Amino acid sequence: MNGAADMGGMHGFGPVTIEPNEPVFHADWEKKAFALNMAIGVANIWNLDEFRFARESLPPPQYLNMSYYGLWVATLENMMLDHGMTTPDELKRGHAIEPIKKAEQPVNAAQVANMIRCGSPYDRPAGAPAKFKPGDKVRARNMHPKTHTRLPRYVRGHTGEVVRVVGCHVFPDSNASKRVEEPHWLYTVRFEGRELWGPDSDPKVRVAIEAWEPYLEPA
Amino acid sequence: MNGAADMGGMHGFGPVTIEPNEPVFHADWEKKAFALNMAIGVANIWNLDEFRFARESLPPPQYLNMSYYGLWVATLENMMLDHGMTTPDELKRGHAIEPIKKAEQPVNAAQVANMIRCGSPYDRPAGAPAKFKPGDKVRARNMHPKTHTRLPRYVRGHTGEVVRVVGCHVFPDSNASKRVEEPHWLYTVRFEGRELWGPDSDPKVRVAIEAWEPYLEPA
Amino acid sequence: MQLRVRALESILLEKGYVEPAALDELIETYEKKIGPRNGARVVAKAWTDPAFRKWLFEDGTAAVASLGYGGRSANHLVALENTPSVHNMVVCTLCSCYPWAVLGLPPLWYKSAPYRSRAVAEPRAVLREFGVALPEDVEIRVWDSTAELRYLVVPLRPDGTDGWSEEKLADLVTRDSMVGTGLPKRPGDLAA
Amino acid sequence: MQLRVRALESILLEKGYVEPAALDELIETYEKKIGPRNGARVVAKAWTDPAFRKWLFEDGTAAVASLGYGGRSANHLVALENTPSVHNMVVCTLCSCYPWAVLGLPPLWYKSAPYRSRAVAEPRAVLREFGVALPEDVEIRVWDSTAELRYLVVPLRPDGTDGWSEEKLADLVTRDSMVGTGLPKRPGDLAA
Numbered sequence: 001m002n003g004a005a006d007m008g009g010m011h012g013f014g015p016v017t018i019e020p021n022e023p024v025f026h027a028d029w030e031k032k033a034f035a036l037n038m039a040i041g042v043a044n045i046w047n048l049d050e051f052r053f054a055r056e057s058l059p060p061p062q063y064l065n066m067s068y069y070g071l072w073v074a075t076l077e078n079m080m081l082d083h084g085m086t087t088p089d090e091l092k093r094g095h096a097i098e099p100i101k102k103a104e105q106p107v108n109a110a111q112v113a114n115m116i117r118c119g120s121p122y123d124r125p126a127g128a129p130a131k132f133k134p135g136d137k138v139r140a141r142n143m144h145p146k147t148h149t150r151l152p153r154y155v156r157g158h159t160g161e162v163v164r165v166v167g168c169h170v171f172p173d174s175n176a177s178k179r180v181e182e183p184h185w186l187y188t189v190r191f192e193g194r195e196l197w198g199p200d201s202d203p204k205v206r207v208a209i210e211a212w213e214p215y216l217e218p219a
Numbered sequence: 220m221n222g223a224a225d226m227g228g229m230h231g232f233g234p235v236t237i238e239p240n241e242p243v244f245h246a247d248w249e250k251k252a253f254a255l256n257m258a259i260g261v262a263n264i265w266n267l268d269e270f271r272f273a274r275e276s277l278p279p280p281q282y283l284n285m286s287y288y289g290l291w292v293a294t295l296e297n298m299m300l301d302h303g304m305t306t307p308d309e310l311k312r313g314h315a316i317e318p319i320k321k322a323e324q325p326v327n328a329a330q331v332a333n334m335i336r337c338g339s340p341y342d343r344p345a346g347a348p349a350k351f352k353p354g355d356k357v358r359a360r361n362m363h364p365k366t367h368t369r370l371p372r373y374v375r376g377h378t379g380e381v382v383r384v385v386g387c388h389v390f391p392d393s394n395a396s397k398r399v400e401e402p403h404w405l406y407t408v409r410f411e412g413r414e415l416w417g418p419d420s421d422p423k424v425r426v427a428i429e430a431w432e433p434y435l436e437p438a
Numbered sequence: 439m440q441l442r443v444r445a446l447e448s449i450l451l452e453k454g455y456v457e458p459a460a461l462d463e464l465i466e467t468y469e470k471k472i473g474p475r476n477g478a479r480v481v482a483k484a485w486t487d488p489a490f491r492k493w494l495f496e497d498g499t500a501a502v503a504s505l506g507y508g509g510r511s512a513n514h515l516v517a518l519e520n521t522p523s524v525h526n527m528v529v530c531t532l533c534s535c536y537p538w539a540v541l542g543l544p545p546l547w548y549k550s551a552p553y554r555s556r557a558v559a560e561p562r563a564v565l566r567e568f569g570v571a572l573p574e575d576v577e578i579r580v581w582d583s584t585a586e587l588r589y590l591v592v593p594l595r596p597d598g599t600d601g602w603s604e605e606k607l608a609d610l611v612t613r614d615s616m617v618g619t620g621l622p623k624r625p626g627d628l629a630a
Numbered sequence: 631m632q633l634r635v636r637a638l639e640s641i642l643l644e645k646g647y648v649e650p651a652a653l654d655e656l657i658e659t660y661e662k663k664i665g666p667r668n669g670a671r672v673v674a675k676a677w678t679d680p681a682f683r684k685w686l687f688e689d690g691t692a693a694v695a696s697l698g699y700g701g702r703s704a705n706h707l708v709a710l711e712n713t714p715s716v717h718n719m720v721v722c723t724l725c726s727c728y729p730w731a732v733l734g735l736p737p738l739w740y741k742s743a744p745y746r747s748r749a750v751a752e753p754r755a756v757l758r759e760f761g762v763a764l765p766e767d768v769e770i771r772v773w774d775s776t777a778e779l780r781y782l783v784v785p786l787r788p789d790g791t792d793g794w795s796e797e798k799l800a801d802l803v804t805r806d807s808m809v810g811t812g813l814p815k816r817p818g819d820l821a822a
Binding site: 004005006007008009010011013015016017018019022024025026027028029031032033034035036038039042043052055056064065067068069070073076077080083085090091092093094095096100101102103105106107108109110112113115116117118119120121122123124150151152154166167169170172186188190196201202204205206207208209210211212 | 631632633634635636637638640641642644645646647648652653654655657659660661664665678680681700701702704705706723724725726731734735737738739741743744745747748749750751752754756759760766767768769770771772773774775776777778779786799802806812
């Protein structure tokens with residue numbers, strides 16, 4: 001989707017603010033916001049791409065005015081509501097309301113430790129050979145789905161070069177909207193800065209993204 | 220600039236909210252915000268393009284969270300500060316602070332009435348013949364100036380057709396950043412919806428913009 | 439916001455930048471005098487007077503000026519002709535450009551992010567939210583007001599209005615029908 | 631926000647979705663155990679061990695795993711080699727993807743709109759804000775983490791560190807130097 005999250009190339013946000021000796025968390029609620037989201041992720045009620053889509057679907061005025069973990073909190077609320085895990089009433093009261101529908105099994109510390117240690121690889125067996133190879137010129141498609149996509153607006157319609165065939169990876173567009181992995185070949189594609197930002201821009205800049213095969217066409 | 224104002228094609232803002240029997244103004248302060256901005260415009264301390272640039276330069280989180288006339292107020296404050304017409308102190312106290320530097324001449328009702336009646340035409344004598352004619356295929360340049368431009372992001376890099384040679388008009392990009400009119404030929408350029416939004420989009424949509432000659436290249 | 443505006447007003451008046459009467463003139467004009475009734479008269483005339491209609495589409499600024507409208511926000515007025523196969527719709531994605539001289543100040547929705555963001559990308563869906571369901575084969579032409587041209591949509595004259603006076607026809611012409619987000623009223627709507 | 635998080639926590643615990651110990655495990659791990667020190671060890675080894683360096687650039691995931699790092703947010707790790715003529719810089723314009731397993735959780739600036747919006751369009755200007763002034767002829771390669779690949783920048787080994795131990799070299803490797811928004815410390819900086 002062309003949401004507020006897709007901000008590459010936008011102007012007006014001001015300088016980068018760097019906090020010296022920044023702590024990992026800035027408040028206790030941030031720790032909890034982080035941990036709750038990560039832990040519930042293990043329960044696999046939704047996948048990472050669904051979570052990202054829910055987060056980027058927050059209306060732009062809200063998205064751009066919330067702190068980072070504030071976004072996580074708002075997204076978790078929305079996801080729990082969408083999945084019938086809570087109600088607006090419960091969120092308001094701050095507690096589960098009887099009758100309580102219990103989860104089948106709580107996520108425990110061992111599961112979490114395992115998730116941290118093992119992660120979740122996104123590569124999958126390929127069903128077909130890769131269409132592109134390093135050196136191929138490709139154009140990022142001009143597509144504007146309202147659903148989740150990881151093809152940023154700033155590269156769409158622009159021509160770049162495949163620099164790496166990464167492998168066959170879970171396709172976030174399908175994983176977010178249909179909960180179907182539908183793996184596709186994934187490529188690292190490099191664009192000249194001037195191709196993206198025009199002839200007046202820095203000639204010694206190149207920008208690479210990862211792009212799944214459906215994002216690309218031969219150029 | 221690629222600011223929050225340039226929102227054509229963005230998703231996530233929700234449905235259009237239509238207010239039945241909407242009044243012209245929703246509060247007295249809106250009337251004043253409107254009138255102050257319009258009146259001071261007559262004094263020609265800044266031009267319309269400078270005002271637009273100041274407005275779209277508000278940081279996106281702020282721009283997207285202010286009401287329409289709220290934006291006018293914030294922009295007027297910024298312009299007055301930039302032009303040394305007031306100070307943060309005065310804005311806080313809500314009054315001019317001695318010693319008061321008086322304006323040369325106040326804008327009066329007759330001037331305002333004249334401005335409403337006559338407006339301000341933007342066409343200028345041409346210094347050269349128009350480069351394009353109706354029917355010509357043109358491509359909107361891929362440009363990303365940080366300064367004011369009226370070429371929206373959603374058409375950049377896309378090919379359309381000149382449907383009208385409007386005339387030679389004040390060039391907002393120069394008028395906003397240098398207070399120089401630098402008139403250029405202005406064209407109405409029409410794009411197929413599918414050219415802008417991809418092959419999945421509505422085949423019976425066409426979008427026209429006005430584009431000054433420096434925004435265009437032959438396609 | 440009220441306080442901030444009062445501060446600006448006080449400072450500008452105290453420093454002699456503007457006279458209070460100038461502010462009153464502006465508010466009075468745009469709240470009371472200039473509004474969509476102007477545009478409706480233009481449209482009604484275009485519906486009844488073929489010579490005017492021709493002139494309006496050839497030189498909107500001059501034709502509209504002949505009715506006494508023009509000036510601010512209509513120095514370069516372009517009339518857009520709806521036909522059975524083409525529907526026109528106006529937006530300003532970058533700010534809020536609008537033909538004040540013929541329509542008055544724009545409504546909130548016109549200036550809102552949902553309208554500005556969506557009108558150019560999915561006009562048919564936007565029209566549906568306005569209650570306008572166009573057949574799929576009607577082409578929608580969206581006009582993004584990126585310069586100082588201002589657009590006035592001339593909608594199709596409703597059926598069943600043969601012989602109507604300009605005055606009566608003007609009652610059918612809604613603001614939204616001149617922006618392209620609505621259709622004119624029908625004769626039956628007036629009775630209601 | 632504090633209240634909202636407390637509500638979520640209460641509801642999820644009361645309904646038995648998560649155990650409190652699972653939360654503690656997460657907070658403890660990312661606050662105390664996993665941080666840029668991991669990445670620094672990888673970089674220091676790449677500076678001293680040519681075989682490891684080669685392996686790291688060929689298969690970052692496996693090479694890093696050999697040091698005990700990996701899993702969450704580093705299942706597909708790619709190491710990027712800075713050279714005198716190429717500087718690498720990592721961003722995630724769409725959200726906040728970051729190689730947690732080697733760098734810990736990202737700092738605020740990495741997740742901020744200014745960094746995300748500007749890193750891909752004017753990386754040299756962004757670098758200057760970090761105090762990094764690269765010669766104009768040094769190419770900047772920006773890597774936008776749009777998939778589940780995670781990037782680790784291997785900066786140039788500072789001069790004057792011949793014969794240093796991995797341990798000592800690791801002290802020179804800052805978090806920012808592994809994101810590409812900084813350079814490693816120099817030997818003189820350590821004394822200070």
